[in-house]
Amino acid sequence: MTIYLDAMGGDNAPVQIIEGAVAAVAEYGINVTLIGDEAVINNVFENRGLSRSGIDIINATEKVEMTEEPVAAVRKKKDSPMVRGALLVKGSHEDAFISAGSTGAVLAAATLYCGRIKGVSRPALGTLVNIKKPVMVLDNGANADCRPEYLDQFARMGAAYIKAAAGVEDPKVGLLNIGTEDIKGNALIKEAFGLLRDDPKVNFVGNVEASGVFDSDADVVVCDGFSGNILVKAVEGTAKLTFGIVKDVLMGGALNKLAALIIKKDLYEKKDLLDPRAYGGAPLLGTNATVIKAHGNSDATAIKNAIRQADKLVRAGMLSALEEAIKQQEENR
Amino acid sequence: MIFEKVKEVIANQLELDPETITMESSLIDDLQADSLDVMDMIMQFEEEFDIEVDEDSLDEIKTVGDIVNYFEKNVK
Numbered sequence: 001m002t003i004y005l006d007a008m009g010g011d012n013a014p015v016q017i018i019e020g021a022v023a024a025v026a027e028y029g030i031n032v033t034l035i036g037d038e039a040v041i042n043n044v045f046e047n048r049g050l051s052r053s054g055i056d057i058i059n060a061t062e063k064v065e066m067t068e069e070p071v072a073a074v075r076k077k078k079d080s081p082m083v084r085g086a087l088l089v090k091g092s093h094e095d096a097f098i099s100a101g102s103t104g105a106v107l108a109a110a111t112l113y114c115g116r117i118k119g120v121s122r123p124a125l126g127t128l129v130n131i132k133k134p135v136m137v138l139d140n141g142a143n144a145d146c147r148p149e150y151l152d153q154f155a156r157m158g159a160a161y162i163k164a165a166a167g168v169e170d171p172k173v174g175l176l177n178i179g180t181e182d183i184k185g186n187a188l189i190k191e192a193f194g195l196l197r198d199d200p201k202v203n204f205v206g207n208v209e210a211s212g213v214f215d216s217d218a219d220v221v222v223c224d225g226f227s228g229n230i231l232v233k234a235v236e237g238t239a240k241l242t243f244g245i246v247k248d249v250l251m252g253g254a255l256n257k258l259a260a261l262i263i264k265k266d267l268y269e270k271k272d273l274l275d276p277r278a279y280g281g282a283p284l285l286g287t288n289a290t291v292i293k294a295h296g297n298s299d300a301t302a303i304k305n306a307i308r309q310a311d312k313l314v315r316a317g318m319l320s321a322l323e324e325a326i327k328q329q330e331e332n333r
Numbered sequence: 334m335i336f337e338k339v340k341e342v343i344a345n346q347l348e349l350d351p352e353t354i355t356m357e358s359s360l361i362d363d364l365q366a367d368s369l370d371v372m373d374m375i376m377q378f379e380e381e382f383d384i385e386v387d388e389d390s391l392d393e394i395k396t397v398g399d400i401v402n403y404f405e406k407n408v409k
Contacts, residue, residue, distance in 0.1 A: 071368045076388065108369055112376055121348065147348075 002095045003310050004088055006081035007036030008063045009101025011297045017100065018044045020303025025054035027304065030311045035060050035081035035088075060084045066296075070104030074112060082106060086113035089289040093319050096290035096310035098281065100298040106291065107142050107284065114289040117319075119326040122146070123286030124154050124225070125293060126161060127232050129214055131273050134166040136220045137176075137213065140282055141229035148191035151175070151222045153326070155202045157285040158220035160325035164316040165283075165309075174208035174218030176227055182206065188224065196222075201328050210234075243271060280306035283313065286326075290319055335408070336401045338381065343397065346374050356398035364397075375400070382408045 005021055007014045014036060021032040031054040034041055038059035045052060062077040064070070074083055085097040086109040099106045103125070111123055124139035136158045143150065159171040175193055177185045182193065184207060196204040208216045210231055223231065246267070250260035280302060281294035290313050294306040336356065344351040347364055360366045366374070375394065379385055382404050386394075394400055 069368075071372045075372055075391075108372070111369060112373055149348075 001311070001314050002033050002088075003030060003307055003314075004033050004035055004058075004085045004095065004097045005303070005307065006085055006097070006099035006101055007034040007041055008060075008081050009099040009106075010294065011100075012299055013100065014040055015044055015048070016298065016300045017303050018050065019048070019300035020298070021055060021307065022050045023300055023304040024307035026051070028308055028311070029054070030307055031055070032307060033058060035085050037061065037063070058084060058088075064101055064105045064109075066102050068102075068105070070102055070108045071112075074105055074109040080109075082109040083113055086110050086289070086291070089291065090114045091288050092290075093317070094314060096292065096314050098292045098294055098303070098306050098310055100281075100294035100296055100303070100306075103141060103293055103296075106293045110284050110287040110289065110291045114287045114291065117286055117288050117323050117326050120157075120286040121153055122150050123284055124150075124157065125228075125282045126158060126285055127228075127282050128162070128165065128279055129232075129235070130166075130279070131214045133219070134162060134168065135214050135218065136162045136171075137228055137232060138220070138222060138285065139225035139228050140232050141225045142284070143225040145226070146188060146224035148188060148195050151188075151192040151224070152195040152199055152202065153286075154222040155196055155199070155204070155220060156325040156328075157322055158222060159202065160321040161283060161285055161318060162219050164318045164321045165313060168219050170203050171219035172203050172205045172217050173220045173222060174205050174213075174216055176213065176221050176223035176231065177207035177209065180207045180209060180212075192222075201325070280309035283309075283318075285322060288319075290314055335382075335404050336397075339378065339397060339401050339404070342374055342377050342381075346370060346377075354397055356396070356401060358397045359395055360397065361395070378404060384408060 007017050024030045033056040035058045038057055041057055060079050060081045062080040064073045064080050064082050082105055089095045089097045122143045125142045126136050126138035127140045128136050138154050138158045155173045162168045162171050177189055196202050205217045208218050208221050213221050250256050281292040284291040292306050292310050340351050340354045343354055358364050360371050384407055
């Protein structure tokens with residue numbers, strides 16, 4: 001197995017990305033191949049005195065910038081880590097590629113150079129959040145506009161993923177909506193509801209409201225990429241604000257500070273539940289490879305976790321599970 | 334001949350009835366493709382016809398006819 005990592009993508013590249021790779025080797029014994037400007041990468045190793053044990057480097061001279069139009073950029077920059085990485089993992093059940101670069105560019109590179117799993121209409125980005133139990137939300141931003149059939153496909157891919165990644169048997173699927181009653185929603189959602197309800201391979205549990213996504217029966221919640229992106233970012237922002245408020249209270253006087261001292265450890269453990277860095281990254285489901293989009297502001301910890309996640313997904317045979325889920329859908333048509 | 338192949342790939346990619354695709358159809362406005370779809374299809378044609386579309390011509394491709402004409406002109 002080879003985990004390929006885009007050393008140049010993300011707000012904290014290349015230093016934090018490289019440190020994350022070194023940490024993954026040290027903590028988990030997972031070997032990593034960095035893709036990026038070799039001279040820059042070598043400099044980071046030298047300046048930081050990092051160990052090269054378990055690390056390989058592939059030189060890529062170009063870089064896709066955040067400001068570039070993603071599709072044109074990945075078409076043009078064939079010697080960028082994103083394109084090189086996508087080509088290296090194309091069709092592989094043994095390898096994975098991770099990038100913290102532009103979401104659009106990762107999606108474009110994976111779709112154009114890895115291709116889609118046969119039968120997949122649109123690849124989707126998933127987000128796995130584990131507050132009370134693991135819940136997979138998809139699509140999280142790959143497809144702003146969706147057709148009802150896409151949501152049915154997301155349901156199958158999300159279920160296959162959470163089964164492989166978190167060991168959830170017969171995952172329950174919910175549909176993100178503005179109410180739990182069957183008749184709620186816009187045209188897309190109403191039609192998707194019928195498809196999900198009638199799909200024998202989807203264990204559909206009905207509509208789920210945004211407020212109940214992480215506290216419902218559903219293990220997978222499907223939505224269009226526009227709504228999914230808003231949902232996940234709203235959760236992230238609210239979590240950050242809530243912890244800020246709690247912190248202000250705990251620092252607001254001598255007695256409060258004493259209380260803070262007592263509960264600090266427990267509180268920080270809970271904080272990780274809502275910390276996107278703890279989950280590593282968002283898997284891109286539906287392309288013909290294992291590809292993970294790490295958060296743009298990933299630090300070394302987030303990258304280390306994304307590497308562990310990629311290793312786990314390859315071992316769990318995620319790509320084969322997705323192929324099987326889509327094949328069954330084709331056969332049912 | 335090339336039109337038939339182009340029509341088949343577009344219909345498959347965009348999940349459309351091939352009969353609705355004409356030479357005049359705009360990929361984005363009429364067939365609802367996005368920029369990723371367009372590039373995905375162009376790269377499929379490049380593989381099929383074994384030539385690479387040059388960067389300047391890429392920007393000129395707006396309709397089904399533009400694709401057909403490009404490949405008719407350049408495929409040997």
